[in-house]
Amino acid sequence: MRPPVAMTIAGSDPSGGAGIQADLKAFSAVGAYGCACLTSLPSQNTRGVRDVHGVPSEVVATQIESVIDDLPVDATKIGMLGTADVVRTVAALISERREHFGTVVLDPVMVATSGDPLLSEDADAALRGDLLPLADLITPNLPEGARLLGRPDRVAQSVEEMRTQAKELLALGPRAVLLKGGHMRTGEAVDILATVPGWAPGATSSGNEPEADPVLVELSSPRVRTRNTHGTGCTLSSAIAGFAARDSRQEMRDSDSAEPRVIDDDALEAAARDGKNFLTRALKDGAEWRLSRYPDQGHGPVNHLSQVLR
Numbered sequence: 001m002r003p004p005v006a007m008t009i010a011g012s013d014p015s016g017g018a019g020i021q022a023d024l025k026a027f028s029a030v031g032a033y034g035c036a037c038l039t040s041l042p043s044q045n046t047r048g049v050r051d052v053h054g055v056p057s058e059v060v061a062t063q064i065e066s067v068i069d070d071l072p073v074d075a076t077k078i079g080m081l082g083t084a085d086v087v088r089t090v091a092a093l094i095s096e097r098r099e100h101f102g103t104v105v106l107d108p109v110m111v112a113t114s115g116d117p118l119l120s121e122d123a124d125a126a127l128r129g130d131l132l133p134l135a136d137l138i139t140p141n142l143p144e145g146a147r148l149l150g151r152p153d154r155v156a157q158s159v160e161e162m163r164t165q166a167k168e169l170l171a172l173g174p175r176a177v178l179l180k181g182g183h184m185r186t187g188e189a190v191d192i193l194a195t196v197p198g199w200a201p202g203a204t205s206s207g208n209e210p211e212a213d214p215v216l217v218e219l220s221s222p223r224v225r226t227r228n229t230h231g232t233g234c235t236l237s238s239a240i241a242g243f244a245a246r247d248s249r250q251e252m253r254d255s256d257s258a259e260p261r262v263i264d265d266d267a268l269e270a271a272a273r274d275g276k277n278f279l280t281r282a283l284k285d286g287a288e289w290r291l292s293r294y295p296d297q298g299h300g301p302v303n304h305l306s307q308v309l310r
């Protein structure tokens with residue numbers, strides 16, 4: 001008997017709204033056992049980032065190895081990596097030991113809501129070339145999507161442009177893309193999920209066109225009117241990883257399999273929908289919070305723990 005296991009590889013937010021703190025809360029809320037490997041120590045709060053102190057890539061690697069040598073990981077969420085060195089280290093470990101990471105959800109964290117940089121610019125090539133093709137799902141926001149496509153000034157301005165960019169991002173090699181539209185000013189918060197039917201890990205290599213036509217699905221929710229949006233991307237990607245871990249664990253029980261397996265396309269779409277619903281509810285349930293001493297200056301967190309599933 002064991003619970004679903006989800007691992008995060010991400011940076012810290014000592015104020016508790018984003019980073020590994022948000023990830024562990026979201027994992028717990030959706031019913032997965034959470035473990036965390038730290039990549040970076042930003043000193044930040046709801047108003048911004050004061051300083052960033054990176055964790056050496058060898059230490060990131062030994063943390064990950066300590067977890068995967070011991071625990072069966074059903075799903076992995078990757079968030080802030082900070083430097084090119086850490087990006088390459090994580091990519092190399094996943095390549096060597098792919099079966100120990102389960103379903104991989106990559107949130108390509110680059111810039112905080114406050115505008116502070118969380119990834120050095122020289123890391124873009126490693127992120128795009130080494131890590132993206134290893135992910136089951138990538139979850140860029142609109143500026144991150146444009147930067148990954150090498151056109152940082154061409155941020156999508158409409159749902160139609162998001163659909164085009166989601167397909168272009170899929171051609172960079174991940175199995176699926178969830179392009180998040182939180183930064184758009186539409187009444188609904190629309191995200192685009194792009195998948196390739198029948199895609200299997202290793203079926204395409206980075207930069208190649210997928211062999212089948214992508215399927216695009218709109219995941220839409222009413223926009224919650226609140227300043228408390230700090231950590232929405234972290235919370236969404238970790239909730240998706242948590243739901244993926246639950247599905248993988250259920251699949252193991254049903255098939256009597258001894259090791260976690262990457263979830264199939266239908267389950268991945270279901271995890272993305274469940275993650276989006278979870279986040280929308282966490283936003284609604286924290287919308288009135290005035291947690292900071294200066295609630296009108298920064299962006300407060302969502303209420304990660306308002307829904308605890310058993």
Ligand SMILES: Nc1ncnc2c1ncn2[C@@H]1O[C@H](COP(=O)(O)OP(=O)(O)O)[C@@H](O)[C@H]1O
Nearest residue numbers: 141180181182183189190222223224232233236
């Ligand atoms: N005010 C809001 N109401 C409802 N959903 C939102 C709101 N703001 C963002 N979202 C959703 O939160 C998730 C994260 O979105 P986004 O803000 O684009 O990413 P990030 O936090 O990485 O910048 C997406 O699913 C997006 O649609």
Ligand SMILES: Cc1ncc(COP(=O)(O)OP(=O)(O)O)c(N)n1
Nearest residue numbers: 011012018019112113231232233234
């Ligand atoms: C350590 C750390 N990781 C990621 C972020 C960015 O969080 P995200 O959920 O993408 O969104 P915002 O907080 O920028 O809305 C962070 N601040 N710190």
